[in-house]
Amino acid sequence: MNTTLDKFKFKNKFKLLSTLNHSIHPINSITQYTQSTQNMSYYFTEEHEMFRSSLRAFLQKEVVPYIDEWEENRRIPKSIWKKMGDMGFLGLAYPTDYGGMELDFFYDVVFCEEIAKVFSGGFMITQLVVQYMSGPYILKYGSEKLKQKYLPGIISGELISCIGITEPGAGSDVQNIQTTAIREGDYYVVNGSKTFITNAVYGDFIVTVVKTDPDAGPAGVSLLVIDRNTEGVSATKLKKLGWHASDTAELAFDNVKVPIENLVGEEGQGFYYLMGGLQLERLVGAIGGFAACESALEYTLQYMSERSAFGRPINKFQVLRHRIAQLASEIEATKQFVLYCCRLNNDGKYAVKESSMAKLLATELSDKVMYQCLQFFGGYGYMEEFKIARMFRDSRIGTIGGGTSEIMREIIAKMVIDDVSYNSAASGSATTGQKNNISNHKHDNNMSFEAILSGVEAKASAVPALGKTLKINMGDQCIYIDGTGDANTISQEDNDADCTLNVSQEDFMAMTSGELNPMSAVMSGKVKIDGDMGVAMKLQSLFG
Secondary structure, eight states, X not given: OOSOOOOOEETTTEEOOOOOOTTOOSOSOHHHHXXXXXXXXXXXXXXXXXXXXXXXXXXXHHTGGGHHHHHHXXXXXXXXXXXXXXXXXXXXXXXXXXXXXXXXXXXXXXXXXXXXXXXXXXXXXXXXXXXXXIHHHHHHHSOXXXXXXXXXXXXXXXOOEEEEOOBTTBSSOGGGOOOEEEEETTEEEEEEEEEXXXXXXXXXXXXXEEESSTTSGGGGEEEEXXXXXXXTEEEEEOOOSSOTTSOEEEEEEEEEEXXXXXXXXXXXXHHHHHHHHHHHHHHHHHHHHHHHHHHHHHHHHHHHHHOEETTEEGGGOHHHHHHHHHHHHHHHHHHHHHHHHHHHXXXXXXXXXXXXXXXXXXXXXXXXXXXXXXXXXXGGGGSTTSHHHHHHHHHGGGGTTTSOHHHHHHHHHXXXXXXXXXXXXXXXXXXXXXXXXTTOOOOOTTOOHHHHHHHHHHHHHTSOOOSSXXXXXXXXXXXXXXXXXSSOEEEOOOOOOSEEEEOOHHHHHHHHHTSSOHHHHHHTXXXXXXXXXXXXXXXXXXXX
């Protein structure tokens, strides 16, 4: 195109891109661009769409022509990430102090949509892991030293990171991981293994989930940054069904010495950090899901317009047209819900239910769309030279990674059926670090213990017998619940119990009043549990 796009400003603070090379053709003319942006959506501004055009043009020139080669080689050259960093496409929401842009989340939405449309899930997932699944833990909870060391590199494209959670015996069940990090002087000594880790072969560092206190359950989980080239770290690349352009590997840690300064946030808080970070991971997975659906449908419609049977294009057959109409409707409905969830995230909402729903719906729909689109191609859909075959393979991991569909359904069921709520915890102490603080309950600390005891007795008498004994230890005072008989009986005896809850009087009052969800209290560390976890699981019915 003869007319180039000048540098344009984001947030009226600074500029993102240099003048586009005239050989990149995102549009045929400025007039065409203006027409394409006249109907801005509810979520995207003109600046968002200018960013989309620039990113799409870059991908069409620098990525799409080489995807088949990278898929065949099962490796993406690192140079492409450096190019993306140079163009300002990485670190969109990260602070300018580290080279980022501090843009709103909908620039990230555009980024996720467009990299999902290059016909390679392997290309897409590589940067999703860096920008949204590993980097944010350092940004939110890491020391300034860690931020300065790692964030500029992932924003410039010079560093590739990964998140090490899953193990051979633990996936979504994070608190049962077995990899240990035992403190010895100024180092942690790490031993264990991880599996199914994206970017683990050619990545530069791993945000690793470890047990710093193997006997403390979720309160013993921490995050460590481990450099990939550290002595004792080894990786074995895995062969997999899809995502061939990315590397996925098993990691082994054999007496790996990690400086204590590589601890992310506080020791013992890793589980709670993860519970917050997984919402973003699931949300970007949902964006990639609906965007891949759109790409597959567009690719399929092009084929259907060119393929003829019985003397006419197959897009004229009613049964196929109606299937397309159904898929298009489901894609659009899912897209709009995911974008609504993106707005919640952009506004700082801790939307566990909505993000779980978005991930469930978008990834399940992606499988359906790829399956039916491949069917439209007939025998050609089974051939590797047609992109739909790769999209079919790549889509399958969506309902597994980042929490399976079964896990998503259980989270949603707990919230919809059991009335469980998941709240973000205090900044720096747990889950997301958002401003809404679940411990900020205002109560009269001089409230009589007798009144508390009376309230517990009323609640305990209204529910079935626990079947075990439970002690609520509030420091100077305790409440003993004996549920071994036909009903729960209450006393102030300081006896041994099957399960003991250690909690402050203020937080206990918040639980009994309904202001503090018992599950959230446990996850945020406000309630410490000793003994039978089965008894503790009945807290919701006792205090709900």
